[in-house]
Amino acid sequence: MNQPIVSSPRPITLIGGADPAPGILTVALKLGETVVCADGGANHALWAELNPVAVIGDMDSISDAARDAFAQVLHPIAEQDSTDFDKALRHIEAPLVLGVGFSGARLDHELGSMTVLTRHPDRRCILIGEDTIVLLCPPEIVLDLAEASPVSLYPMAEVACESDGLRWATNGLRFAPDARVGTLNKATGPVTLRPDAAKMLLILPRDALDVTVRALQEQPATWPVRAG
Known part of the structure; x- marks a missing residue:
C-alpha cells in the first residue's frame, strides 16, 4: 500500500x-x-x-x-x-x-x-x-444521460458488464480487448452499468463530465486495491 x-x-x-x-x-x-x-x-x-x-x-x-x-x-x-x-x-x-x-x-x-x-x-x-472523458467503470454507476448520448465500453481484460439504458444491451456478453468490445453504443435514457471486474473503461463525451462526477458521488462503492 x-x-x-x-x-x-x-x-x-x-x-x-x-x-x-x-x-x-x-x-x-x-x-x-x-x-x-x-x-x-x-x-x-x-x-x-x-x-x-x-x-x-x-x-x-x-x-x-x-x-x-x-x-x-x-x-x-x-x-x-x-x-x-x-x-x-x-x-x-x-x-x-x-x-x-x-x-x-x-x-x-x-x-x-x-x-x-x-x-x-x-x-x-x-x-x-x-472531446471525451475516460474512467475505469466502478462496480456500479447510474448516469443521467440524454437519449442518444454516446457511451463506449472498452475492456482492458476479459470482463462482463450488466447494463440498463443502452441501445445495444450488454447483458450476458463477455468482453475482451482481442474479441468483443463495447464501443459506439448509445444511451436510450439514464444508463446503469455493473461490470463484474475492475477491467472496463467507460468513455463518454466531455459534456457528460458533470453528470459523471455526480454519479460517482452518489455511488460510493469502489474497487479494492489490486493485489500485487
Missing part, C-alpha cells in the same frame, strides 16, 4: 505533461481546486500561475523554471518502472482525481494512461480530453 503524498477530502486536479486542450484546465479546476502535478505538468501549472501542493515524478520533464518555482513541493520518485501518472495517482488519496494533460498528444502515452487507470482501481480518476 502506497503512503499518500497528498491527502484531501475533496477532488484534486492532476496535471500531466501533455499540453491540455483549451479550456480543459479551467473545467477541471472548477471541480478540483487543489492542484497536483505529475512531473512536466508543473510546466503547465507555472504558465497558468497555479500553486500545486505537490509535484510528483522522476523529474526528467520539469523545466528549470518550474523546478525553482515549486522547489518546496517536489517529490522525486526515481524508479523507471512506471509512468509519472502512475507515480502521482498512487500517492494521491482523494475521493476523485481529475486528470488533464494525459491525452491528446502521443498515442503511446495515452494508452499508458489507460493502463494506469486499470492498475489502480481503488483510485477514482477521470481523464479529461478535448
